[in-house]
Amino acid sequence: MLAALLVAALCPQDLVLANATVWTGTDAAWSGPIVVTGGRIAAPGTTAPAGAVTRDLGGAFVMPGLQDAHGHLLGLGTALEEVDLVGARSFAEVVARVVAASKRSKKGEWIVGRGWDQNRWSDPAMPEHAELSRAVPDHPVWLVRVDGHAAIGNAAAMTAAKLQKDVVAPSGGEILRDGRGEPTGVFVDLAMALVTPAIPDPPPEVTKRRLQRAAMECLRHGLTCVHDAGVSPEAVAAMRSLDDVGEWRLRSYLMWSARHTDRIAAGPWQSADGLLQLRAVKGYADGALGSYGALLLEPYADKPSSRGLPMTAGLGDLAQLCADHGMQLCVHAIGDAANRAVLDAYAATRFEKGREAARFRIEHCQVIHPADFARFEELHVVPSMQPTHLTSDMPWAPARLGSKRVVGAYAWKSFHALGLPVAFGSDFPVEGVDPRLGIYAAVTTRARPGTSPLRPDQQLSRERALRGFTSDAAFAMFAENELGVIAKGMRADLTVFDRDLRTCPEDELLTARVLLTIVDGRIAYAAD
Numbered sequence: 001m002l003a004a005l006l007v008a009a010l011c012p013q014d015l016v017l018a019n020a021t022v023w024t025g026t027d028a029a030w031s032g033p034i035v036v037t038g039g040r041i042a043a044p045g046t047t048a049p050a051g052a053v054t055r056d057l058g059g060a061f062v063m064p065g066l067q068d069a070h071g072h073l074l075g076l077g078t079a080l081e082e083v084d085l086v087g088a089r090s091f092a093e094v095v096a097r098v099v100a101a102s103k104r105s106k107k108g109e110w111i112v113g114r115g116w117d118q119n120r121w122s123d124p125a126m127p128e129h130a131e132l133s134r135a136v137p138d139h140p141v142w143l144v145r146v147d148g149h150a151a152i153g154n155a156a157a158m159t160a161a162k163l164q165k166d167v168v169a170p171s172g173g174e175i176l177r178d179g180r181g182e183p184t185g186v187f188v189d190l191a192m193a194l195v196t197p198a199i200p201d202p203p204p205e206v207t208k209r210r211l212q213r214a215a216m217e218c219l220r221h222g223l224t225c226v227h228d229a230g231v232s233p234e235a236v237a238a239m240r241s242l243d244d245v246g247e248w249r250l251r252s253y254l255m256w257s258a259r260h261t262d263r264i265a266a267g268p269w270q271s272a273d274g275l276l277q278l279r280a281v282k283g284y285a286d287g288a289l290g291s292y293g294a295l296l297l298e299p300y301a302d303k304p305s306s307r308g309l310p311m312t313a314g315l316g317d318l319a320q321l322c323a324d325h326g327m328q329l330c331v332h333a334i335g336d337a338a339n340r341a342v343l344d345a346y347a348a349t350r351f352e353k354g355r356e357a358a359r360f361r362i363e364h365c366q367v368i369h370p371a372d373f374a375r376f377e378e379l380h381v382v383p384s385m386q387p388t389h390l391t392s393d394m395p396w397a398p399a400r401l402g403s404k405r406v407v408g409a410y411a412w413k414s415f416h417a418l419g420l421p422v423a424f425g426s427d428f429p430v431e432g433v434d435p436r437l438g439i440y441a442a443v444t445t446r447a448r449p450g451t452s453p454l455r456p457d458q459q460l461s462r463e464r465a466l467r468g469f470t471s472d473a474a475f476a477m478f479a480e481n482e483l484g485v486i487a488k489g490m491r492a493d494l495t496v497f498d499r500d501l502r503t504c505p506e507d508e509l510l511t512a513r514v515l516l517t518i519v520d521g522r523i524a525y526a527a528d
């Protein structure tokens, strides 16, 4: 299939989509075929240019290209090659999956896994390394929690990282210890950096392969564009070299990781074909709720000794650096205190061309103090949220937050009520890359069909949910005049489903099939 996809991608051609059921992404209707010429959508009623390829869609549903406003491409590509721990129902099952992987790799080679979630186990306590170290003694093992904010290493990993018994966690991180004061193997947030540097960097060919796998995975799921929330110079170099030879087909809006200050100071950049755009920066204000890393104004309801881990130092300087160089800052903030700290930092930032033009973002916006919603509007901050975080977290989030604070959690409708766009994404590989999951979550606030809704007051209409993954996401990347709606002159980024997502039965939002993914007028994915 890979070969077929590449052949399609390398043959740009004028295109006619006939017999389509079109949702323009706005209130405007569309009649007749969609004619794509030079990568853009022609006015309705335009005669197809000679040589255009016509696709009869047989009534299939064409919508503006789906975007994921917050994902991690290299993380996804790496996860596709790592031990998948998603869905493991106990730590014993985690260990068994690692044992199976160890049999396929040489002694001494690192085994990295991702996706465990102790909240899904009958014993939801954080795991300890002894069982893992006994079962896999000959490989350093590093298993990242589903949210990426904690990891467990085995004894060999801690030895490889040269950890001393009395090692102290850096601020913004935590080393979990047992009753005797020994590390349990679990490292939270910034303490993970005590072990991760020991993992050897992949060579450039591996980085390229992983990125390409990730892009294919996105295109296959109907995504035409991804906002990558934190890229390294190595990842950008790999994407550029793929794009230079026409092998990068996914529109990608990239955020530098905040530590690359020299790159940030170089200002925005985009590739000749416009498919790669570097105009944003990813910062952090706290950790995640699942590992008690989210920074809260009041202590955790189920851990009164903790308000979470602040990672807010330097935010003001970062915001000013971005503002001074025309870069959009996108800061991860989960807890209400973290969101407030980011709003405060943005409020103190000086913008030469006005803060409205800068469109600074907050990523996740998971728990907002009721007094702070209006500040997003005042400060022209774009919320970027992930509907599947609601359905993944809600079974245990009320315990962490307590019933009062839950009101401000996962509250995209409260932003809509202020007239704000809310860019939707998934945070893959933390959540699944499939945008149908996010659309379903935003519409139903249900984890699965047949279960009860978790936040019925936050349920969105179909079109409002779809706009989060199209026009609102386009706004969040300054592309509302190019992407996100079907209209004359817009870039031809389109997603085609086998049924109308506006009107199909609710459960079918999860089973609707992607038929075509079109990026810049080229068919980048076609179902068999």
Ligand SMILES: [Zn+2]
Pocket: 070, 071, 072, 229, 427
């Ligand atoms: Zn993320």
